[in-house]
Amino acid sequence: MKKCVILVAILFSGILVAQEVNPELEAVGNKVKATYYYDNGRVQQEGYFVDGKLDGVWVAYDEKGNKTAVAEYTNGVKTGKWMYFNDKTINQVAYADNKVESVKNLQKDALADRN
Numbered sequence: 001m002k003k004c005v006i007l008v009a010i011l012f013s014g015i016l017v018a019q020e021v022n023p024e025l026e027a028v029g030n031k032v033k034a035t036y037y038y039d040n041g042r043v044q045q046e047g048y049f050v051d052g053k054l055d056g057v058w059v060a061y062d063e064k065g066n067k068t069a070v071a072e073y074t075n076g077v078k079t080g081k082w083m084y085f086n087d088k089t090i091n092q093v094a095y096a097d098n099k100v101e102s103v104k105n106l107q108k109d110a111l112a113d114r115n
């Protein structure tokens with residue numbers, strides 16, 4: 001399962017960098033907010049750049065608008081806890097300096113019970 005989550009993480013990070021469609025860009029302080037869209041007009045992903053590098057939180061959605069992933073970058077480097085959402089589970093991958101530190105699989109029902 002860890003290999004599967006890592007593969008998803010690699011694919012997600014590749015999506016952030018290798019877009020074929022030009023994003024909508026908006027200056028926000030010292031950052032540039034980028035929003036990418038599907039052909040149907042829904043948001044595909046959104047996040048920030050600083051000096052041309054991914055920075056801060058990036059969020060990805062499927063074509064129906066459901067959140068599929070939340071990622072974090074610091075100066076172009078994968079950091080923090082990335083979350084990948086599917087129907088029943090949330091996969092949490094912790095990064096430090098572009099390296100996977102840990103992988104956890106969480107049940108959505110268990111998380112809902114805690115709130």
